Amino acid sequence: MEGITVRFGGVVANNDVSFHCREGSITALLGPNGAGKTTMFNVISGQQRIASGSVRFAGTDITSAPSHVRARLGMGRTFQNLxxxxxxxxxxxxxxxxxxxASYGVGSAILGLPHVARSDRRTTNVARQAIEAVGLSELSDTPASSLPYGDLRRLELARALCLSPRLLLLDEPAAGLDNTESRDLVRAIRGIRDHWGVTVLLVxxxxxxxxSVSEYAYVLDFGTLLAGGATRDVLNDPAVVAAYVGHADTNTPAGV
Ligand SMILES: Nc1ncnc2c1ncn2[C@@H]1O[C@H](COP(=O)(O)OP(=O)(O)O)[C@@H](O)[C@H]1O
Ligand SMILES: [Mg+2]
Structure with a gap:
């Protein structure tokens, strides 16, 4: 992301923001409510028009690429509504x-041709591996309706993983989860990166x-990039601490 600016009328939601996700890393984009995180996320996935700036992905300039092209290049995401x-x-x-x-048409599926069965087996294999990656193997045959919320979030992750993303964009994946569910989710996200080599960007x-999960972090405040680098350094940065303390509606870094 290079010099990204997004305006909504008089509001500058992203103000000349530059940052990058290192391939194979888990990077967090954080900041108080209204800082411009979701806007930036939408810029990355191609759902938000920008006033200026450029976006590159895996060596390709995708600034003007629509979101379906970005998805084809390997950007995956989960959606807030399950x-x-x-x-x-x-x-x-x-x-x-x-x-x-699956590499067959509806016609050959109806005729029951042999390559359909092969392709079905491959699909099942990929699905099983994805389910294992997020730690849901034991629940493979359980109806989704009987899963608690935290397991559903991981089911969503498994589904996103099946599309073989190079970069997985997660917008507040832990929203609404309790501590145990958050811990399981963190483990799933790490597993995805470690075993599938997927680069992860969390909002x-x-x-x-x-x-607990990200190696790198970038902090937005009022649309402007406040700090960026190794997560520990960023969370100890006085400017970051001040930004969080200044917003009573969000939590404060521990140990401050
Ligand atoms: N579609 C929109 N129209 C007008 N203003 C918007 C729109 N989306 C976001 N904003 C404004 O842009 C700013 C950043 O919002 P957002 O990116 O959602 O922040 P965050 O995700 O960090 O909470 C806020 O002031 C918000 O009100
Ligand atoms: Mg948001």
Missing amino acids: SVVGELTVLENVRVGASRF EHDLELVR
């Missing part, structure tokens, strides 16, 4: 995601989650 089918099992839900890449304002 689009899970309650009557289907965990495996079936994830297979729905994986089968988008998050839970500083404890950021501290």
Whole structure:
């Protein structure tokens, strides 16, 4: 991201912001409410028009690429509203995601041709690996409707993973989760990076989650980049601490 500026009327939601995600890293984008995190996230995935700046992904200038092109290049994301089918099992839900890449048409599926069975097996394999990566293997055959919220978030992660993203964008993945569920989620995110080599960018304002999962962090405040670098250094930066203390509605870094 190079010099990104986004304006909504008089509000400058992102003000000349530059930062990058190192390949294979877990990076957090944080900041108080209204800082411009979600706006930046939408800029990255191609859903937000920018006033100025440029976006590069894996060596390609994608500033004017629409979001479906970015998705094809390997940008994956989860969505805030869980689009899970309650009557289907965990495996079936994830297979729905994986089968988008199945290499046969509806015609040959109806005729039951052999390569359909092969492709189905491959889809199931990919789905099972993704389910294992997020720690839901034991619940593979459980209907999604009987999963608690935290497991559903991880089911969503597994589904995003099936599309083989190079970069996974997660907007406040821990929102609404309790401590145990957050810990499981952090483990899942790390597993995805460690075993699948996926680069992760989290938009998050839970500083404890950021501290435990991300190697790098960038902080936005009123649309401007306040600090960036190794997570520990960033969270100890006096300017960052002051920004969080100045917003009573968000949590303060621990140990301050
Ligand atoms: N679609 C929009 N129209 C007008 N203003 C917006 C819009 N989206 C965001 N904003 C404003 O831009 C600023 C940044 O918002 P946002 O990116 O959602 O912050 P964050 O995700 O960090 O809480 C806020 O002042 C917000 O009110
Ligand atoms: Mg937001």
